[in-house]
Amino acid sequence: MSHKPYSAYTVEELALDDLFVRWVQHPNDDEVEAYWQNWLSQNPDCSETVESARRLIQEASQPRLPALSTDEISSVWGRIRESLQTMEDLRPLQPDVRAVIGWWYFIRTVAALMGVMLLIGWALWMQYGPNQCVSTISTPANQTRLIRLPDNSTMTLQPNSSVRYARQWDDETPRAVWLTGEADFSVTHRNDTSSARLFRVHVDGFTIEAVGTIFRVRQRPKGTYVALTSGNVNLLLKQQQPIRLQPGDSIQIIAGLAKSLP
Numbered sequence: 001m002s003h004k005p006y007s008a009y010t011v012e013e014l015a016l017d018d019l020f021v022r023w024v025q026h027p028n029d030d031e032v033e034a035y036w037q038n039w040l041s042q043n044p045d046c047s048e049t050v051e052s053a054r055r056l057i058q059e060a061s062q063p064r065l066p067a068l069s070t071d072e073i074s075s076v077w078g079r080i081r082e083s084l085q086t087m088e089d090l091r092p093l094q095p096d097v098r099a100v101i102g103w104w105y106f107i108r109t110v111a112a113l114m115g116v117m118l119l120i121g122w123a124l125w126m127q128y129g130p131n132q133c134v135s136t137i138s139t140p141a142n143q144t145r146l147i148r149l150p151d152n153s154t155m156t157l158q159p160n161s162s163v164r165y166a167r168q169w170d171d172e173t174p175r176a177v178w179l180t181g182e183a184d185f186s187v188t189h190r191n192d193t194s195s196a197r198l199f200r201v202h203v204d205g206f207t208i209e210a211v212g213t214i215f216r217v218r219q220r221p222k223g224t225y226v227a228l229t230s231g232n233v234n235l236l237l238k239q240q241q242p243i244r245l246q247p248g249d250s251i252q253i254i255a256g257l258a259k260s261l262p
Helices: 013-014 018-025 032-040 044-060 071-085 095-128
Strands: 132-136 145-148 155-158 162-166 176-180 182-186 197-204 207-211 212-219 223-230 233-239 241-247 250-254 259-262
Touching: 013 018, 013 044, 018 032, 018 162, 018 197, 018 241, 132 207, 155 162, 176 212, 182 197, 197 212, 207 212, 223 233, 233 250
Parallel strands: 176 197
Antiparallel strands: 132 162, 145 155, 155 182, 162 176, 182 212, 197 207, 207 233, 212 223, 223 250, 233 241, 250 259
């Protein structure tokens, strides 16, 4: 499947694009910043789409509140009704009218929340639905699997692990995989080593960027471990400067904090 140019992307498609998300979440990356600013200068008609996608990513990145229990929902709704009863513009109204207006506010809020949920669900379906060329591979407890990626890089997926990636990569599709568990990577070197063209491994909480590299990623309950055999990789942690690893380096990431290992 050939990928359409960014100029043809919808807001939702752009908000799910790896390179665009990188730009929004890592504004200090000069190379990615230059790439998108240059693209915007050539596609000024897309500025509104870009800003809408940026806001969508920023809103989705906000910390999520825990779900309310039934009792908590009842309590919140009780306080809302009490507040409505004391509002200056509602006090002169009859009780039945106040109740109707109160329900209208409540229904409008629920409808807005449902709209956001439907938008996110639709975007995920567009990205990962059955008609999209995305591979998802998992391994059982006693099995490893050698996977050749679209750019001829290879990865050995260890037991009890899974990986997801687009089946075809091109010049406008970042080389990216999403890993849960453990895997060994051997990344094919490319002459273009700009940040926009680097190989990326996304794990829970951070991203690994590699050029022509051999490295291991291991996720455990106590943290995630990255060990570099050859080449160079950058660790991209949220709201932090990239961490460059050299051959022989090992690092542990716990709760977003990196610690070098002997």
